[in-house]
Amino acid sequence: xxxxxEYDHALVQARVAQFRDQVARRLSGELSEEEFLPLRLxxxxxxxxxxxxxxxxxxxxxxxxxQLRALARIxxxxxxxxxxxxxxxxxxxxxxxxxxxxxxxxxxxxQEMHAIQTSGNCVRNxxxxxxxxxxxxxxxxxxxxxxxxxxxxxxxxxxxFLPRKFKIAISSSEMxxxxxxxxxxxxxxxxxxxxxxxLRVMVGGGxxxxxxxxxxxxxxxxxQHLLTYVEAVLRVYNRYGRRDNKYKxxxxxxxxxxxxxxxxxxxxxxxxxxxxGVAELTSxxxxxxxxxxxxxxxxxxxxxxxxxxxxxxxxxxxxxxxQNNTRAHKxxxxxxxxxxxxxxxxxxxxxxxxxxxRVVADLAExxxxxxxxxxxEQNLVLPDIRKRDLYALWKALRAQNLATPNxxxxxxxxxxxxxxxxxxxxxxxxxxxxxIQQRFDNLDFLxxxxxxxxxxSGCVNxxxxxxxGNIGIxxxxxxxxxxxxxxxxxxxxxxxSIGKVIGPAFRAEEVPEAIDRLxxxxxxxxxxxxxxxxxxxxxxxxxxxxxxxxxxxxxxxxSA
Amino acid sequence: MNNTIGLINGVAxxxxxxxxxxxxxxxxxxSISSPIISFARWQSLRExxxxxxxxxxxxxxxxxxPETVAPGLDTxxxxxxxxxxxxxxxxxxxxxxxxxxxxYKGDLRATGDVLRDQLGLMRHCGFSSFAVREDxxxxxxxxxxxxFDMIYARSVTxxxxxxxxxxxx
Numbered sequence: 209x210x211x212x213x214e215y216d217h218a219l220v221q222a223r224v225a226q227f228r229d230q231v232a233r234r235l236s237g238e239l240s241e242e243e244f245l246p247l248r249l250x251x252x253x254x255x256x257x258x259x260x261x262x263x264x265x266x267x268x269x270x271x272x273x274x275q276l277r278a279l280a281r282i283x284x285x286x287x288x289x290x291x292x293x294x295x296x297x298x299x300x301x302x303x304x305x306x307x308x309x310x311x312x313x314x315x316x317x318x319q320e321m322h323a324i325q326t327s328g329n330c331v332r333n334x335x336x337x338x339x340x341x342x343x344x345x346x347x348x349x350x351x352x353x354x355x356x357x358x359x360x361x362x363x364x365x366x367x368x369f370l371p372r373k374f375k376i377a378i379s380s381s382e383m384x385x386x387x388x389x390x391x392x393x394x395x396x397x398x399x400x401x402x403x404x405x406x407l408r409v410m411v412g413g414g415x416x417x418x419x420x421x422x423x424x425x426x427x428x429x430x431x432q433h434l435l436t437y438v439e440a441v442l443r444v445y446n447r448y449g450r451r452d453n454k455y456k457x458x459x460x461x462x463x464x465x466x467x468x469x470x471x472x473x474x475x476x477x478x479x480x481x482x483x484x485g486v487a488e489l490t491s492x493x494x495x496x497x498x499x500x501x502x503x504x505x506x507x508x509x510x511x512x513x514x515x516x517x518x519x520x521x522x523x524x525x526x527x528x529x530x531q532n533n534t535r536a537h538k539x540x541x542x543x544x545x546x547x548x549x550x551x552x553x554x555x556x557x558x559x560x561x562x563x564x565x566r567v568v569a570d571l572a573e574x575x576x577x578x579x580x581x582x583x584x585e586q587n588l589v590l591p592d593i594r595k596r597d598l599y600a601l602w603k604a605l606r607a608q609n610l611a612t613p614n615x616x617x618x619x620x621x622x623x624x625x626x627x628x629x630x631x632x633x634x635x636x637x638x639x640x641x642x643x644i645q646q647r648f649d650n651l652d653f654l655x656x657x658x659x660x661x662x663x664x665s666g667c668v669n670x671x672x673x674x675x676x677g678n679i680g681i682x683x684x685x686x687x688x689x690x691x692x693x694x695x696x697x698x699x700x701x702x703x704x705s706i707g708k709v710i711g712p713a714f715r716a717e718e719v720p721e722a723i724d725r726l727x728x729x730x731x732x733x734x735x736x737x738x739x740x741x742x743x744x745x746x747x748x749x750x751x752x753x754x755x756x757x758x759x760x761x762x763x764x765x766x767s768a
Numbered sequence: 769m770n771n772t773i774g775l776i777n778g779v780a781x782x783x784x785x786x787x788x789x790x791x792x793x794x795x796x797x798x799s800i801s802s803p804i805i806s807f808a809r810w811q812s813l814r815e816x817x818x819x820x821x822x823x824x825x826x827x828x829x830x831x832x833x834p835e836t837v838a839p840g841l842d843t844x845x846x847x848x849x850x851x852x853x854x855x856x857x858x859x860x861x862x863x864x865x866x867x868x869x870x871x872y873k874g875d876l877r878a879t880g881d882v883l884r885d886q887l888g889l890m891r892h893c894g895f896s897s898f899a900v901r902e903d904x905x906x907x908x909x910x911x912x913x914x915x916f917d918m919i920y921a922r923s924v925t926x927x928x929x930x931x932x933x934x935x936x937x
Contacts, residue, residue, distance in 0.1 A: 215934070487921075490931065
């Protein structure tokens with residue numbers, strides 16, 4: 209993984225000192241809260257309902273064992289013993305004292321981490337998929353370009369006060385596991401006919417109250433132009449994006465207003481002025497950064513391990529876990545392992561305790577190459593595990609409640625922290641997640657349902673990405689009461705789509721029953737091996753609507 | 769203007785006697801030695817050919833396109849760019865374009881909600897003087913232009929991005 213050089217170190221260390229000074233000036237009253245606000249946001253500090261929250265960047269979701277230990281220490285010494293992994297591969301600490309933030313940033317800086325630009329109207333953490341570098345369906349490792357973009361966007365002076373936040377994701381696999389189409393800029397990296405690296409540039413995606421998938425404005429952009437092209441997009445956005453209304457300030461609104469062709473022309477016009485010159489990336493720079501992502505020393509092992517095969521046959525629970533929670537690796541004899549942070553009712557999705565973090569760090573060193581990834585789905589990944597070690601690893605993970613075999617299933621719920629923490633939320637999403645996990649805790653049933661994503665957002669800001677969940681749940685406040693609107697048919701990945709609302713919203717306690725009815729409709733209509741989302745696509749939402757609300761109406765009539 | 773910082777040979781100083789002064793459109797110009805006038809007024813004076821006798825600076829609002837002043841840049845001693853709020857980042861792009869695309873060599877001044885913690889960013893984008901908000905201490909603000917200042921990307925003050933210098937090692 210990428211190691212800081214003297215420049216990277218100097219920048220994060222200086223940033224700690226700068227923010228320490230800014231906090232001191234805030235506490236002394238020299239800085240007003242209004243003046244301090246963007247400064248703290250650009251250092252990852254939010255003011256939540258009960259306390260400050262600190263969001264730490266995990267660039268493209270990659271952590272070393274020692275970095276994870278540092279996060280464990282922060283959870284223990286500065287928070288309440290746990291952290292919350294987010295859909296953008298970051299981690300949040302929810303109970304932070306502002307005075308102590310500089311000390312936390314110092315701990316991070318010493319471990320080559322930071323919280324820079326994890327919030328605010330600037331370019332946020334660059335994300336990619338959790339299996340970068342190891343996935344069997346990967347075309348090109350996206351991490352070197354992600355790191356190059358991270359550096360370029362960090363403290364880029366022209367683009368720190370954009371009209372609104374700006375999210376960039378890059379992916380390069382058959383399956384898109386980074387939800388790139390829901391980003392302000394989505395980059396898809398692939399090879400041209402002569403093996404050259406090319407980028408598809410997609411602009412104007414975003415969820416929030418106006419969910420839109422981004423559209424392609426440039427095909428086959430040679431990789432050397434990555435930075436100048438993104439610069440052109442940002443410059444057009446910085447100049448012309450709306451600033452009069454926060455809800456219309458994302459780039460997606462500008463793209464819609466101009467039309468994607470006109471927007472693309474504007475970007476091309478700007479880019480023509482800057483494309484050739486010193487900002488064009490060099491092969492030397494690519495090689496320098498790519499060198500840091502060299503594959504570890506994999507053992508040459510057979511694809512089939514007899515002991516592993518024996519354990520699979522002997523232990524059905526292990527076998528189910530392997531089937532659900534491991535992914536194909538590009539090296540024979542290896543797997544990538546997904547650690548579920550969704551054990552059911554015992555912990556909210558994405559929450560991991562300090563003890564769990566330490567154990568995972570140890571396991572990453574014992575069985576892997578000391579590396580951990582954070583997935584967009586809020587789970588953790590050990591990317592390089594020998595198949596022969598899977599059984600021992602599984603037992604160790606079980607002891608930490610991190611081996612629930614539900615990856616990609618209904619209870620692998622993506623959820624924002626909701627009204628229990630967040631001051632923007634209009635509803636509490638975590639109790640709904642919990643009620644769903646409680647209702648559907650039968651693993652056989654979950655496995656029978658198969659691949660099914662369920663996403664919950666506590667308000668229209670859509671941090672739980674409900675629009676792109678196969679089943680999406682959105683909390684809305686109606687006259688002080690919490691209601692939840694359900695959408696179906698959303699999807700991420702190459703066949704991304706925005707879910708459709710099935711009808712009137714439900715009270716929190718009615719949600720599990722409504723889900724149950726949706727599932728009954730699916731089970732009665734599905735064809736062999738057909739996924740939930742494909743059934744929705746084939747038969748439309750009408751039968752689901754009928755299945756969910758018909759009995760509802762009957763009940764009302766009966767009680768009338 | 770009071771409370772103004774300027775770069776003298778690249779080093780930031782508080783300017784003890786800054787002659788420039790923002791002038792409203794209805795204010796006469798004859799009594800003012802170094803007025804900064806609005807873009808609209810500047811344009812109309814220029815069209816009438818009345819500009820040559822005056823030493824005027826021009827103020828661009830965040831919506832004004834820097835390209836429109838490009839034809840007169842050679843004779844402009846000062847361009848002021850306005851930050852209606854320090855959270856409005858349009859002037860960073862305007863400044864960058866004036867310096868890198870239109871080759872402006874005169875004084876580029878930040879006015880409006882100009883605060884200590886953004887001065888370093890402004891300098892990177894090509895600003896050369898800073899009219900710090902009146903209620904703020906200019907001496908405190910001066911600190912914003914000293915200290916660590918490395919960035920990765922290129923900027924007006926660092927025409928080469930860091931990676932060019934790294935790989936040269």
